[in-house]
Amino acid sequence: MLWIALHCPTLSLDWIERRFPAALIPAMAATVRKGNQVYIQQANKPAQQRGVMAHQPLASALSLFPDLVVVENDPNEEMKALQEAAYAALRFTPHISMQRSGLIAEVSGSLKLFGGLKKLCQSLNQAAAAQGLQLCVGIAPTSKGAWLLAQSAPLRAVINGASTRFRLLLDSLPIHLLESAQPHLEVIRGIGCKTLADLQRLPRSGIARRFGPDLPTELDRAYGDSPDPQLWLEVPEYFQQKIALMAQVESVELLSVTVQRMIEQMCGWLSVRYAAVLGFSFVLHHEYSLRQPHKSTLLNIRLSEQSDNPEHLMILLRERLDRIKIVAPICGLELIADEITAEGNHNLELFPTSQSEATSLNRFIEKLSCRLGPQAIAGLNIIPDHRPECSQRLQPFQPLEASKANNFSCRKTILEGSSHPLTRPAWLMDTPLELRMQRQQPIYGSPLKLLAGPERIEAGWWDDALITRDYFIAENELGQLLWIYREHDPIAKSNGWYLQGLFG
């Protein structure tokens, strides 16, 4: 077993700071109540610069800096922030246990996939830190040991105890890190115990009698001498994450960090459920008032192919967010995974194959339709009709599967029928262009010379779009080959020539 513990010493401030857009974080301090006195527990950087310090009474802090934003210690919100970080970390291992101020992840099964302990530790740390927490990391063969090491580490540092030095490292840790020693710290210090090694040297039965049975058990668990059952984090059946922002935001750019976090959480949740998302909704909540009736803006994003890749989902969402108009200041965000599918076995491929090409094609289409709108991108479907206007239809592009492509030859014969292919130009005009006439000759750039024709197309009597036309191939002096027609109408003898297409 190998454990990575992430300890967040500044959690009481981090949970609230992460709800601000990074540029708008004010001077803040978290408070804790001791008896009838309120003390500063932690102060953030801007507050510290004003002289606000931990363990100060609130009153003296406020006298130093009256505009200090005071946040009361809120274990519920802290837990929620931790849980969100845990969701993001779930991408790396399904075994995560929650602590009061951090996470412990069991990673022995993930080492190979993520390229070794060092890389895994880095990515895990980054994933959790990207959720807006400041972390210290401990690595150890026991969960308790890793947790103690993480607690002893300075901010943003990693202590690696996964080697033979594990027991030595543990020996040197101070006693006050042990949870069960908290009520007896005075006494323990009084009998001359400073480190875990000192405590280990004392007789077991005596420790249990004096300080309760929990202390020796905790010590044994840390050293790996007794079993340590874990309560793993369990994820809900549905993913719906809501974040209330601490500022009124009117620009999408300020939101991008928060949005990225939510997407990462969803992807962690997806990987634990071994699923991928096919469609998700993103809701921007607005401050509601009588003057401002917009409660929320809903973005539905559908994928043409399931995905659990945070970068891809983020690109899609960002393209959509860039295009919308923000009607009112945003005070909250919500992400819901609407449609989930069991994930297909996506193997990592060394060389591009038709499968990976189809995936990238789908991604390309999604990206384009997010930015340009779905109507900008189309395939053309052939319809068996002789009228050029009706012979093809724009439709959403359907990537061709390999199995279908095989019947290409038999499809060809159907298209062509039994006879030889008809002469058709590569380009069609949007609408037939009426040609100017000069001395009864049609002109397109220069007078046209007829090369071949006529071919009569007479069709459409069944749907009120009757055409009776004589088609000719013509050439102008530039060398363009044109497909032109003249209405064949024996009664109304119109002489107009129309340009229908160009031979590319």
Place this chain on the structure above:
Amino acid sequence: MSTLVSSSLASPLSLLQIETQFGDRIWRGDALGSSPDQVVSSGFNELDKALPGGGWSTHSLTELLLPAEGLGEIRLLNQSLKYVTQSGRNILLINPPHIPYMNAWENLHIDSRRILTVRACKPAERLWVIEQGIKSGAFGAVICWLSDANPQAMRKLQIIARTTASLVFLFRPVSAQFEPSAAPLRILLSPARRHTLSIRLLKRRGTPVVLPIYITLPQIRPFSSPVIPIPILAPA
């Protein structure tokens, strides 16, 4: 280092020695450049002979300067596009000047189900679509009708095109021939006679070509009935 200097001072290598020693790492300016990338035959022998590597090269931009549509530009690319769809890859058309008539493309043996068209009105969007199309690696051929592009944009596209094995054709107006461009192959198309296309290689890897190449395009099959005189056209 010192040995190298002393030996070169003692007896400078002759040209022949240099060539045998360094072999294929030397490219002589008067020879036709060979392309290390995969090429797709254009289907025209005369043209293949003149193109570096013997065909349209993947991994780089090909600029085709065209005075007007309808000169046979699709028939020129016919063989390579046919090859692309038959090898199971897709074709991306960005801002085609008119609607592609799929029946005709099918007649040229290009699978119409593998053609994707994109309309992007703004020039910036068009460049973005080309970039994304090339980067995605999902297309065997990316064809764009690009009326205006500055040299920086072309350079960027060329750098991106180096990364994937797609054919990239940019149709541009004739006026663009006087603008600098990073595309390694620039071709000016103009009609010569009926069903003949004159091809001038403005720029290629290797010796410049002075004379245009004339290629005969596959004939458009005339209608089954012969041309009949049209009385209306005769001056009254």
